[in-house]
Amino acid sequence: MDIQQSAKDVGQPQTAVGQAGVFRDLLPIAMWRIDSEGRISQWSLAAQELFGHTAEEVLGRSATPLLVPVANWELADELTRRVLSGEAVVGTLPVRHRDGHLVTMEMWICPTADPQGRTGLMGIAAETSAVLRMRDSLAALEGLFTQSPIGLAMLGPDLRYVRVNEALARMNGVPAAQHIGRRVSEVVPGLNTMALETVMRQVLARGEPVVDFRGLGRTGADPRMERVWSCSFSPLLGGGGRRLGVIASLIDITREERAQLQATRGRQRLALLAEAGTRIGTTLDLRQTAEEVVQVLVPRVADSADVHLLEEVLDPDEATASAHGMVRRLAVAFADPAAPAEDLAVGMTHQVPRASAYEQVMVEGRPMRLTRADIPRLVPGPENERLRSYLRTLGCARMVPLVARGTVLGIVMVTRSRRREPFDDQDNLLIDELAARAALGIDNARMYSAQRRAALTLQRSLANTALPTVPGLELAGRYLPASDQEVGGDWFDVIALPGDRTALVIGDVMGHGVHAAAVMGQLRTTVRTLARHDIPPVELLRSLDAAVADVGENEMATCVYAVHDPADGSCLVARAGHPPPAVAGAGGEVAFLDGPSGTPLGVGRRDFQTERVPLPPGAVLVLYTDGLIEARDRNLDQGMLQLARALRHRGRPLSRVCDRVLARLLPRGAQDDVAILLARPLHPATRHEPPD
Structure with a gap:
């Protein structure tokens, strides 16, 4: 570069540097020298670009008539005397372009030795409009980075942070200074960083922005809660369209996503309730009704569903019906292939454990949320160890009594694995409503069965x-x-x-x-x-x-x-x-x-x-x-x-x-x-x- 050459000419130590991308792309700096006779002795490429004159056209010519407007000749002579006397001058001056129009320049003019050792001068200048644009851009960028509530980051072509604002630092739970020079995966490993970096590489490769890509995961700011961000990426372009990096902006949309998710889940729940109205109780058969219940619940609401009815409901005349708390599994569905099917077989009977959550739900007639620690206690006894081992792998459970016309008929137990979110309040309401509908269908079937037995007995007798x-x-x-x-x-x-x-x-x-x-x-x-x-x-x-x-x-x-x-x-x-x-x-x-x-x-x-x-x-x-x-x-x-x-x-x-x-x-x-x-x-x- 010609700026390096000028440093060599004035005896300054030469330093090996890369391309002066800022000067070249964002703020071209013109440099020229004038000897003690007022003739141009050096002319940079940037000066050629800014003023239109090539070095061959200006070297050896008098500078003032060539570059200074006639109205400023007297001012130019005054500034020249001051510089030759050893003063450095800074100011805004117009320079005549080769085609005749004037270019306003921000100038620094200082004394320097010419090739003969006599005092000449050196001028360094940048176009005023470019300086103003850079100043405004820097001010805007600074204001954006310091005041914007949106998370902002500049990343280099290696996708390492160059700058981040405080908003992004708060989102990530990591100080802004600790971002610099590090990759996204190193700062917030709890995000879907592979997907984010893949998108940023595409932005760099194609030179096209990507808007509203979803970032998902947990950060140090709130490691217990999974959050969602709307991420937009734009290429950072230099002169000639050279891609210098990526500008990233992030907006936390967790609340909006959760609201939309809740609305979607609400619609799904209403649809499921409507479907349950047409599927549960389609026949007056107890077992068929129980099967319909578990088919509605699994897998859309739960990972397993188990319907137990009291023996006195199923067979009121049988001897086992007189045994307190004897229940029979009428229907079961489980999505996990690892579930011990032989221990969850339909038709199995067991005694409700005394003083257990199971008995409490049946006595009080109210649903109960079960923790992971509660679930294994539902099946006591050494013969149930395999089933208890499986139950310990579950994430959450809810036990709902089947109550119809004031009578407890049995219980529905639903569970979710640890891979799914625990039941929330809306899930609980849905499960309870489905259980209430199931109880009514089962009670109708029970009453019909009793009526039919009576009708058959009466008809046979009559x-x-x-x-x-x-x-x-x-x-x-x-x-x-x-x-x-x-x-x-x-x-x-x-x-x-x-x-x-x-x-x-x-x-x-x-x-x-x-x-x-x-x-x-x-x-x-x-x-x-x-x-x-x-x-x-x-x-x-x-x-x-x-x-x-x-x-x-x-x-x-x-x-x-x-x-x-x-x-x-x-x-x-x-x-x-x-x-x-x-x-x-x-x-x-x-x-x-x-x-x-x-x-x-x-x-x-x-x-x-x-x-x-x-x-x-x-x-x-x-x-x-x-x-x-x-x-x-x-x-x-x-x-x-x-x-x-x-x-x-x-x-x-x-x-x-x-x-x-x-x-x-x-x-x-x-x-x-x-x-x-x-x-x-x-x-x-x-x-x-x-x-x-």
Whole structure:
């Protein structure tokens, strides 16, 4: 550089230095020399750039006419005399550019020896506008670094800190001076420093800024709390676009991120509650409901969920139900493959430990937060050591009682591993709400199961399906409930009458459950009582209609009452809103009674009529309820057509005919209660026909 050359010329020691990047890029410094005769004897490259004259054009020429405006010649002569007398002069002066315009310069002019040893002068100058820009930039930079609440840092091309402000020092919990010369990973190792440095290298390589990159982790300022920063990086560019380093700015957005995270979690919790409303309690099955609970909880809310119910809730009549605090695991889910599955098997029972947190939750009916130290004590005894060892690896747990209608039914326990954050208040509220919904679903299933057991017991006691032996008729009958969970009011009966006659009855009480079964029992008893008084079919149905009305104004039932007389081989049939009976002839033809159907029992119109139906030997009278022919995938007409086809396969014992009909019409089980009664006059030719 020409500035080094000037130092050599004036006898100053030469120092080996690198590129003067600041002078060259940010503040070019012009230097020239004038000998004792006022002629230019040295001209720097910076002077050439600033004033437009090359060294060949100015060396040996008089300086004042070339560089000084005419109006300043007198001032130039005065300054020259002062300098030649040994004074150094500093000031702001205009210099004429080669193209004629003036360049205002900040100058330092001092005496120096020319090559002949006589006194000349040396001028050093920088363009005033550049000086002002640098001054303002430095002031702005200084103000930014000292006053900005945003964390700021300058890093060199080796990504080591060159300067940081106090805001960043406070964020990092490290004094500003201890940053200088160190890498990010050395100052704040708790951050995602590899990702941060990768981004800064990309900024250096591409020369393009990166905005709002997220820094995550813990610093010395608050090592217990993970924080989030919005980081922006810009390349620090020199002259010619040379990349000198990176400018980094950081804003702590932990609060905003947490607020957004809480809002997101809130939406997720609401969505989960909405989903739970559609998934929990979809059936009236205790075990299915418990399974639905754990499926909702794991893994979105917890890493494991365990549903225990008291034995007295599951099997109130069993001997184990009387044991205090005996519980059974009804459902479990765990995301950790290391969990001891054999120790967490569904169906396992155990006694609730006395004076334990488990017992406290069940007695008080309030949830409890469990610490890591509390969890192993839930499973005492040497046989549970493996399970206790696993439980010690968990991070947190919450035990929630299943309470419905003031009764504690059992407990749900949920846990999280140490890899996840502990349950917070919102998590606890969500878990408690899900447990409350689960308890209601389980209690509904429990009450339904109890009601169903009562209905089945009542129906078995009232609707004995055992058929009597009567003169001249072969009989077969079946009753199928809609499902294992539902029982209704369908029934059939066979009653012996005077004169070897037989009453055949089938009926259907609307509804399901204990009430329908009880009404059915009343009607069956009424029919048997009236039939034994040999009351004609129409009168019997009218009396039955009054009996239904006495039960309640909203009660309704249908019925068929038929009387078979072997003397003339016919049946006298009366209907009360019931589907028409079918008659399957010995030749394979099938016909449905087309007489008046009558009005249902309980309506009050009592519009009943009789129809006499021939029933020769080999023919089969088929009485049934609408559950046999009506289903979601077919209407009544289609069902009757399928029944007619199924009845053509006969000529065998009626029990087999009955089973074949049910198999053909109900291949996937009954959708409603079904009762069917078949009667065939005895005939020696068909009585012992071998089965096919």
